[in-house]
Amino acid sequence: MIINKLLINLLILQEDVTGPKDKEGEIDINPTSIIEKLDKWLDSFIKALPNILIGIAILIAFVFISRWVGNLVKKMLKNKGRKNFGDLLGSFTRYLVMIGGIALALTIMAPNLSPADLIAGMGVSSVAIGFAFQDILQNWLAGILILLRQPFEIGDQIIVNNYEGTVEKIKTRATIITTYDGKRVVIPNNTVYNTSVVVKTAHEFIRSQYDIGLGYDENYLEAMKILKETVQKIDGVTSEKPVETLVWDQADSWLTIRVRWWTKSDRASVVHVWSDVIHDTQQAMNEAGIDLPFPTQVEVHNAHDLKEARDDKEREINIHKETKSKKASENNKNEGEE
Template sequence: MNAEISVLWDKVQTMVRDFVTLLPNIVLGLIVFAIFFFVGRQIKQVVKRLTRNRRHARNLGMVLGRLAQGITVLIGLFISLSIVIPSLQVADLVQLLGISGVAIGFAFRDILQNFLAGILILLTEPFQIDDQIVFKGFEGTVENIQTRATTIRTYDGRRIVIPNSELFTNSVTVNTAFESRRLEYDVGIGYGDDIDWTKQLMLEALHSVDVVLQDPAPDVLVMELAESSVNIRVRWWINPPRRADDLDSRDKVISAIKKKLVENGIDLPFPTRQILFHDQTEDTDGDRSRQREGWPSGKGEVPKPRSIGGSLRQLAELQDGNGKLDSQVVDQEL
């Protein structure tokens, strides 16, 4: 028992001597680490001040500042460890960090991809906070650009969270990228109406709307000779180009055009369709003497065509006194 206690006591004394020997290195290492930690905080503040002129400086400054601070603190940690433990080389730490970085990269690939995409979005600014964008069927106002995802608020009050990697690698439509935006709408007029006179009326209606910009000036173009109408495209510019202004201008422009054309007797036709029901087979195809629209073939003599009024009149005659159809009479007629 005494021998075991003696061995234990020797080990404790050795540890104390080693600690006393390393104490100056530990103190120096802590001082160096504290210096790097303080420098990292100062770098973070400098980065925030440098990005203050951007619209979303809060997000960009916070991300880049934390990244610069983390790198500075990590370098200070390596230097401090090399001071405290002289046998530990910085190259060994860098090698260990590289191996760990590869493993972490595979494990958190999506997270790192979104993080890098978020930094690039904040730096390149393809869109900014409060911009109105369209992405894969989602449309709304950008609320926040974070390191992992970007959030947009839809026009009906919902929040959409989109990963930054998706936004950075796919097409995004920014509706508010410029000060003004052009809108358009197609109006159909009758084939018998005067096209030049109608275009002049549409331009007068456009100039009467206060939200329509005069520079660039609105224009009216004939676009299509459709089945039931001549389609004329009306184009105008608005400022600002936000969703609310878009809807407001459309309401005023379309209402003004409709009122102007109706007052001047311009026809606004609607589609007209004529439907013919054929009971036509290969045997009767092309033989008009054996087949008529809406009449089954193979029933003997082909009847003469009847009007809709005549058919309804005959149907009324087939009703009995109770207002019901006589099935035997109907069968004989058919």
């Protein structure tokens, strides 16, 4: 009996300590367990609080460090005349340092999180981001290669993808050019990098040419001399490179003379000198009395029957002769009467 009473007391005591037993079909609410869990979380937070504060401090420090490093890169490249590339590389360096600071702060805040876990997570996420933003990443990498290799610079006049204009900016995603009529064109860097680009201002001078037709009965050697001297006197035609006049073609109605000259490579110089060349060479030819013929067109009537055409021509000639004979006879008759 005594042993049975001891066992019953132990069971009652265990029930008081562990709480009431779960009942099937009912929602058990145990305030004691909830408070215990909250207490454990609070204890864990208090224990981790120093690490969290240190991690936040490191994160704030890396914000300022990343800005300083980015500005330093920009300043160094700007002093070397690579301002646009400095802006791009400085921003990239800033974000790279910031990512490193975030990774370091996370490992301090959560000691269970190892750098290997972060790298593995970043690897998986980078693959997913790469597929999702493939075009953006391609344009970004192409922009870096363009700025690094410098096939053209800001201010150059280029032709790319059937667009011609002046390079205004080279950004991370696209190259911006302004056409000669004032339109802004945004071309993806991937397109610029993978297509042919004509850089018209790559060199100081550029050559232009113009064809002039001379009549076959004109002294073409004298005309070539006049053309060369006229073009050499035009303002904007450089004297560092020769002016050339070449016999270029024998057309139906004229002998083609090609005139070549060199000017500054920018669009404004080319266009204005071109206008002066046409104006001054036309005036020089007129003053020298040299004929610049128009195209000649020959019309053949009754071409379907050559014999009929010849007969018609002979008939016209005979009628013309008879008319002249009649007029001559009448004139002789009038002179005889007088």
